[in-house]
Amino acid sequence: MDDHLLIAKAISSMVRNMAHFEVLYEAENGSVLINKFKTRDSVPDIVLLDISMPIMDGFQTAQWLQEKYPTVKILVLSMQDDExxxxxxxxxxxxxxxxKNTPPAELEKALTNVTEQGIYFPNWATSIVLQTISNNKHKKLITSDEKLSHRELEFLHYACTELTYKEIADQMCCSPRTVEGYRDALFDKLNIKTRTGLAMFAVKAGIVKL
Known part of the structure; x- marks a missing residue:
């Protein structure tokens, strides 16, 4: 049996032992996953996705899922943890x-958070994102988005750095309570619950260019 399918079955067995989740099927690569999506009536809420797969890798699969099934949540489980x-x-x-070495307890926590809050990035992954954004010299604020005010966009820009909320308030020449107001307004408008989620939105929406 192919090593990738063996690993997929091992992870499936792990998930089946979790009280609130069920496994619809396994796929040893992205091409097989696409075929299962096309030939089955049920589409999963979450796809556990590796990057290193033969025929069609995780990057190609994630791109296809984003284009064809944007409501399906992707949780990467991979040995590739580089920036x-x-x-x-x-x-x-x-x-x-x-x-991929994540213990079962954290995998269950990640699945629960993705289901309930829409996102889960451990500290090491969050640090990579924030450091990459902070070090990038080509940040760009989008001011044409009518849903967000100029000050909210400015706060979002700072939220993608490693500054504390108090330090952000100093940069924006306002009080910490005002900054918390911008944060809460963005949480509400964007249906996001964490600062990491704001950073992910900023990257995906092009508010911050990487």
């Missing part, structure tokens, strides 16, 4: 990123 891989997958709309 380029994490950022590229975020651009393809993934909702979480885990190392």
């Amino acid at each position: 380029d891989s994490v950022i590229k997958m975020i651009k393809y709309g993934v909702k979480g990123y885990l190392h």
Whole structure:
């Protein structure tokens, strides 16, 4: 049996032991997954996706899912934890990123958070994203988005750095409470619950260019 299918079955067995989740099927690569999507009536809420797969890898699969099934949440489970891989997958709309050595308890936590909050990135992945954004010199604010005010966009720009909320308030020449107001307004408008989620939105929407 192919190693990738063996790994998929092992992960499936792990998920089946979790109380609130069920497995619809396994796929050893992206091409097989596409065929299953096309030939079955049921589409999963979450896809656990590896990057290193034969025939059609995780990058290609995530891009296809983003285009064809944007409501399906992708949780990456991969040995590739480098900056380029994490950022590229975020651009393809993934909702979480885990190392393949993640223990079952964290995998269950990630699945629960993706289901309930829409996102799960452990500290190491969040640090990669924020550092990449902070180090990039070609940040761009979008001021034509009518849903967000200029000050909300300015806050979103700072939220994608590693500044604390108090430091953001100093940069924006306002009080910490006002900054919290911008944050809460964005949480409400964008249906996002975490600062990491705001950073993911900013990257995907092109508010911050990587």
